[in-house]
Amino acid sequence: MIPEIGQLALALALSLALAQSLLGLLGAARGEFVWMSATRPAARGQFVFVAFAFGCLTYSFIANDFTVAYVASNSNSALPLPYRVAGVWGGHEGSMLLWVLMLSVWTFAVTLFSRHLPQEMVARVLGVMGLVSVGFLLFILFTSNPFLRLFPAPPDGRDLNPLLQDPGMVLHPPMLYMGYVGFSIAFAFAVAALLSGRLDAAWARWSRPWTTAAWCFLTVGIALGSGWAYYELGWGGWWFWDPVENASFMPWLTGTALIHSLAVTEKRGAFRSWTVLLAILAFALSLLGTFLVRSGVLTSVHAFATDPTRGIFILALLALVIGGSLLLYVWRAPKIGLGGGFEPLSRESMLLANNVMFASAAGSVLLGTLYPLALDASGLGKISVGPPYFDTVFFPLMAPALFLMGVGPLARWKKASLPDLAARLRWALAASLLAALVLPFAMGRWGAAVALGLMLATWVAASGFVQLYEKVRNASGGASAWARLSSVPRATYGMLLAHFGVAVFVVGVTMVKGYESEKDVRMEPGDTVEAGGYTFRFDGVRDVKGPNYVAGRARIPVTRNGKLVTTLYPEKRIYTVQNMPMTEAAIDPGFTRDLYVSLGDAVSDSAWVVRVYHKPFVDWIWGGCLIMALGGALAASDRRYRLAAQRAPEQYAVAAAR
Amino acid sequence: MTRFALPLAIFVVLLVLLGIGLKLDPREVPSPLIGKPAPHFELPELHQAAKTFSERDMLGKVWVLNVWASWCVSCREEHPVLLDLAASGAVPIYGLNYKDKREDGLAWLRGMGDPYRLSIYDFDGRVGIDYGVYGVPETYVIDKAGVIRYKRIGPLTPQIVKEKVLPLVQELDRA
Numbered sequence: 001m002i003p004e005i006g007q008l009a010l011a012l013a014l015s016l017a018l019a020q021s022l023l024g025l026l027g028a029a030r031g032e033f034v035w036m037s038a039t040r041p042a043a044r045g046q047f048v049f050v051a052f053a054f055g056c057l058t059y060s061f062i063a064n065d066f067t068v069a070y071v072a073s074n075s076n077s078a079l080p081l082p083y084r085v086a087g088v089w090g091g092h093e094g095s096m097l098l099w100v101l102m103l104s105v106w107t108f109a110v111t112l113f114s115r116h117l118p119q120e121m122v123a124r125v126l127g128v129m130g131l132v133s134v135g136f137l138l139f140i141l142f143t144s145n146p147f148l149r150l151f152p153a154p155p156d157g158r159d160l161n162p163l164l165q166d167p168g169m170v171l172h173p174p175m176l177y178m179g180y181v182g183f184s185i186a187f188a189f190a191v192a193a194l195l196s197g198r199l200d201a202a203w204a205r206w207s208r209p210w211t212t213a214a215w216c217f218l219t220v221g222i223a224l225g226s227g228w229a230y231y232e233l234g235w236g237g238w239w240f241w242d243p244v245e246n247a248s249f250m251p252w253l254t255g256t257a258l259i260h261s262l263a264v265t266e267k268r269g270a271f272r273s274w275t276v277l278l279a280i281l282a283f284a285l286s287l288l289g290t291f292l293v294r295s296g297v298l299t300s301v302h303a304f305a306t307d308p309t310r311g312i313f314i315l316a317l318l319a320l321v322i323g324g325s326l327l328l329y330v331w332r333a334p335k336i337g338l339g340g341g342f343e344p345l346s347r348e349s350m351l352l353a354n355n356v357m358f359a360s361a362a363g364s365v366l367l368g369t370l371y372p373l374a375l376d377a378s379g380l381g382k383i384s385v386g387p388p389y390f391d392t393v394f395f396p397l398m399a400p401a402l403f404l405m406g407v408g409p410l411a412r413w414k415k416a417s418l419p420d421l422a423a424r425l426r427w428a429l430a431a432s433l434l435a436a437l438v439l440p441f442a443m444g445r446w447g448a449a450v451a452l453g454l455m456l457a458t459w460v461a462a463s464g465f466v467q468l469y470e471k472v473r474n475a476s477g478g479a480s481a482w483a484r485l486s487s488v489p490r491a492t493y494g495m496l497l498a499h500f501g502v503a504v505f506v507v508g509v510t511m512v513k514g515y516e517s518e519k520d521v522r523m524e525p526g527d528t529v530e531a532g533g534y535t536f537r538f539d540g541v542r543d544v545k546g547p548n549y550v551a552g553r554a555r556i557p558v559t560r561n562g563k564l565v566t567t568l569y570p571e572k573r574i575y576t577v578q579n580m581p582m583t584e585a586a587i588d589p590g591f592t593r594d595l596y597v598s599l600g601d602a603v604s605d606s607a608w609v610v611r612v613y614h615k616p617f618v619d620w621i622w623g624g625c626l627i628m629a630l631g632g633a634l635a636a637s638d639r640r641y642r643l644a645a646q647r648a649p650e651q652y653a654v655a656a657a658r
Numbered sequence: 659m660t661r662f663a664l665p666l667a668i669f670v671v672l673l674v675l676l677g678i679g680l681k682l683d684p685r686e687v688p689s690p691l692i693g694k695p696a697p698h699f700e701l702p703e704l705h706q707a708a709k710t711f712s713e714r715d716m717l718g719k720v721w722v723l724n725v726w727a728s729w730c731v732s733c734r735e736e737h738p739v740l741l742d743l744a745a746s747g748a749v750p751i752y753g754l755n756y757k758d759k760r761e762d763g764l765a766w767l768r769g770m771g772d773p774y775r776l777s778i779y780d781f782d783g784r785v786g787i788d789y790g791v792y793g794v795p796e797t798y799v800i801d802k803a804g805v806i807r808y809k810r811i812g813p814l815t816p817q818i819v820k821e822k823v824l825p826l827v828q829e830l831d832r833a
Contacts, residue, residue: 073731150734152769155762158729277665284669291676311680319673326666333662370672373679577729579757579783 003068003147006056010141013049013104016042017133020107024127028120028195036123040111043126046133047108054101057146058088066157069150070094076159076577078548086170087160092310093146098173099290100136102181103129110185110210117206124192125185132184135317143310159548159577168228176221176248180286182214183251186258187283190276191325194332199276204266207279209636211262212494215255216632222248223625234583234598236518236613238621241390246369247289250362254282257358259632260351268340268413270348273333274355280329284322285362291318292369343415350408357401364393402456402506405499406463410470424470428462443515443616453510461503464496494635498628505624511617519612522603532614534595535559536568541599541608549573551584554599554608558588570599570610594618690790691806696723696798697788704755704763704777711752711778713804720830722751722823723798724774724814725786727758728766730794736813737770743819744773749799749827753777756786756794799823801830 020042027035057070061084066072074090089098107129114122140146189207193199225245230238239245258278265275291314342348368389410424422429436455440446471492475484517531525540539555551573558565568586575582585598593616600609691697700712713723724740726733744751753774755763760779767777780786789798799808808826810818 069731150731154729154731154734158731273662281665288672315673315676315680318676322669323666323673326669330663330666370675374675 002056002059002063003065003149006053006060007141007145007147009049009053009056010137010147013046013053013100014134014137014141016046016049017130017137019130020046021127021130021134024123024125024130025195028123028127028192031120033119036119039123039126039130043104043107043111043130046130047104050097050101050104054088054097057094057097058085060147061085061087064157066155067149067151067153068146069148070146072150072154072157074157074160076157076548078577079157079160079165080547082167082170083160083165086164089173090160090164090169093140093144095173095177096136096140096144097146099177099181100133100140102174102177103133103136103184105178106182106185106214107133120196121192121206124195125188128188128191129184132188132321135321139310139313139317143313156577159575162549162573162575162578162580162582163232165548165575166228166232168224168232172221172224172228174221175217175224179214179216179218179221179255180248180251180289182210182217183255183279183283183286185210185214186255186279187325190279191328194276194325194328197332197335199265199272199336201266201269204262204275205641208259208262208266209638209641211255211259211279211282212632212636215252215259216629216636218248218252218255219625219629219632222252223622223629226625227622230618231585231587231596234585235611236516236585236596236598236615238512238618241368241387243369244289244293246365247285247292250285250365250369251282251289253358253362253365254278254285257355257362258282260354260358264348264351268342268348270340270342271352271355273329273336276333276336277329278355278359280322280325281359281362284318284325285366287314287318287321291315340414342413345411345416345418347408347411347413347416350404350411354401354404354408357397361394361397364397365390368393399452399456402460402502405502406459409467409495409499410463425463425466428459428466431462432456432459434458440514443511445515447514450510450514453506453514457503457506457510460499460506464500464503468496489638489640491635491638491640494631494633494638496631497634498631501624501627501629501631503624504620504627508617508620508622508624512615512621515616516618517614520600521610521612522607523610524607529610529612531612532593532595532616533560534565534614536595536597536610536612538608538610540606541572541602544571546573548577549575549582552599552602554597554610556586556597556610558595566595568595568597570597572599572601589619591619592617691798692809694806695804696800696806697785699778699780699785699788701778701780701785704753704760704767704779707760707779711776713800716752716800717804718802720749720802720827721800722749722827723754723789723800724751725754725756725789725791725794725796726777727756727794728762729758732813733795734770736795736815737773739814739816739819740773741771742816743814743823748824750775754785754789755779756791757781757783797823799826799830802833 020039023035023042024039026032027039060068060071061075062081064071064075064077064084070091070093074094075084075087079087088094107126110122110125110129114125186207189203189210193203225248226238229240230236258275261271261275261278264271291311406425406428407421410421432455435458436451439454440450443450471488472484475487519529519531521529523529523538525538528535528537530536535558537557537559539557541552541554544551544553551571553569553571556568556570558568566588568588570586571584573582573584574580583598585596588595593614596613596615598611600611602608696713698713700710703709703711722743740751743749751774753776755777757780763777763779767774783791789796795813797810797814798806801807807830808822810822814823
């Protein structure tokens with residue numbers, strides 16, 4: 001009964017989404033106030049019904065209702081409760097339901113925090129979001145219904161893919177989808193602005209906090225996915241350039257460009273058509289990512305069952321949503337007009353360079369991801385593009401971006417002076433050169449790549465401190481230091497913190513690439529192996545039993561200079577339902593290094609293949625991402641947006657009168 | 659105007675590419691086994707554990723080997739297709755019960771009908787490794803000389819049976 005109610009709720013959500021989009025878009029076009037005012041309640045109702053349907057599916061998982069085909073494929077009665085809940089998004093159908101749930105959550109948030117926007121704008125934004133929701137609800141109901149029954153019911157479920165049975169699974173997909181789907185708001189604002197023909201500073205200001213918020217979620221989501229791959233896949237890598245990783249990375253790169261572009265549009269009115277395009281592209285790449293993952297066009301560890309009708313449906317959706325908005329762009333963009341002019345050396349020009357680099361980076365990831373498909377489509381064979389390509393194109397694009405990150409925020413709008421910038425940044429420059437020369441020696445070995453990485457990281461961090469110092473010195477908060485500190489806007493602190501996060505991230509990447517050590521050895525009980533100055537002793541493997549798996553667990557005490565540091569227990573698990581082996585790595589995390597041990601195969605009764613890694617500063621990679629996201633959250637919560645939102649109606653009225 | 663149309667143009671090219679991509683199957687990895695002799699196995703039968711069956715018993719006949727398991731949901735979807743194919747008598751089907759519990763496998767065949775002449779029982783998946791099983795279900799067509807001529811990853815559909823399996827079986831039977 002519950003699954004049928006869930007399906008009914010989805011159908012009702014679909015009709016409300018339809019009402020929301022039609023009333024919103026047509027109402028705004030015809031100036032029908034009653035229609036427009038109905039969009040908010042419709043959007044809220046849609047949220048309630050989608051959430052209810054999601055609750056029904058969750059209930060079926062918790063209650064082990066294996067008459068529901070989707071539950072039978074992705075759960076098992078022996079599966080621990082948290083994973084039964086996370087199992088809801090463990091397969092295709094539930095992932096799509098999660099996608100729609102996230103969309104309705106964001107839509108609901110827009111209805112709450114848009115009271116100060118002009119009604120026409122809200123109606124259009126909600127209308128566009130409703131349209132996207134209609135597409136995805138149709139997709140779920142017609143091709144990917146998670147509530148379909150299975151008779152006769154199997155005695156037990158097929159179990160959740162053991163790879164997904166991990167705390168990371170509980171958090172990673174919801175965060176990632178919040179990010180993906182969050183860009184729909186920037187998209188909806190852009191389309192609404194194109195429809196109304198009014199792309200002004202107010203529009204950019206309204207979009208900014210939403211875009212930044214979505215970006216934060218996406219950042220955390222990607223970091224969680226990367227961390228999960230690191231400890232779950234058992235070979236110690238943290239980024240694989242897997243097509244699905246790329247699918248989440250492309251919107252992130254475009255979103256990063258969008259955040260910076262919106263800043264220029266809001267402050268200086270420039271880059272308008274470019275900003276609109278980026279807003280469309282960020283969401284387009286989110287949808288493309290969904291298509292790539294869901295259609296089975298590309299193979300990856302994330303691939304789900306291939307079903308051609310699903311692929312065609314998403315492709316059609318992609319064509320309608322993105323093709324439609326790009327067509328609108330062709331029609332309206334020429335009338336947008338240019339903003340304020342600027343000199344070749346100015347904050348605008350540097351932000352433009354940032355935009356170009358991030359967009360090129362997104363483009364090159366797209367190329368690398370689709371290139372194998374293009375070859376296959378033209379009958380030239382099957383290949384895969386791997387880390388060599390991505391590493392080669394990525395570094396030359398990101399190094400200048402890191403350099404500009406130090407200069408840009410100090411440069412003045414419109415026209416900056418080179419001698420002035422050089423004078424203000426001389427200490428930061430000296431510090432980063434010193435870091436490049438000295439720091440690698442502290443790690444034992446100087447290398448050009450490491451020196452460059454550390455130089456850029458120090459540059460970003462040091463110039464960040466210069467920026468902070470100047471902001472506080474020039475702040476008009478009064479004499480006391482505290483008053484000055486607190487008069488600097490929160491958005492500025494957010495920006496500085498996010499940039500500092502990038503520096504931390506770069507340190508992590510540089511150190512791991514430069515100094516990690518790895519041993520892959522056959523070990524008998526009592527054997528020792530050394531990596532990064534630590535000695536790992538293999539004490540043998542004994543059998544243990546988990547709720548839905550059996551495992552061999554090794555005991556590996558780690559010593560340094562004869563003193564015990566920690567004891568690691570890596571496992572080799574066999575998940576009994578799917579009879580699938582899994583490597584459960586054991587990690588001793590630390591501020592300056594991770595010790596990472598994973599168990600390979602047994603080569604005899606007592607000997608095992610053991611992989612041992614010493615990974616210096618690897619946690620800085622994810623720490624950096626979290627700091628970036630924290631910075632973003634700080635910036636998005638700046639009170640300026642709330643005040644601006646309250647002021648907006650009058651300004652808007654003035655703008656309209658002009 | 660034209661420069662604003664550029665994104666749209668690129669997008670249209672991309673759509674065409676993705677459309678073609680949908681028709682291709684990235685999993686249709688050309689199996690190295692096609693054209694090679696079927697790897698040797700000798701496994702106990704599912705119904706009678708004491709008896710064994712080997713691919714050599716089938717020399718001189720065209721036959722189909724289908725990998726299945728009771729825990730496999732796609733097999734459930736494929737099962738009616740196999741029952742039809744078996745009922746048509748066009749080709750004998752032998753099952754490879756893969757990483758399954760014996761009683762579960764037997765119960766499944768009792769409940770759903772048994773399209774197989776017999777099923778062999780591969781508890782630890784050894785034979786599956788030799789045959790390069792990616793997932794369940796998979797299906798192989800093996801000719802009179804014991805050479806693998808066709809491999810399908812994923813469930814058989816009536817369309818595949820009609821367009822690929824049956825013509826191939828007829829051709830091989832004539833040879």
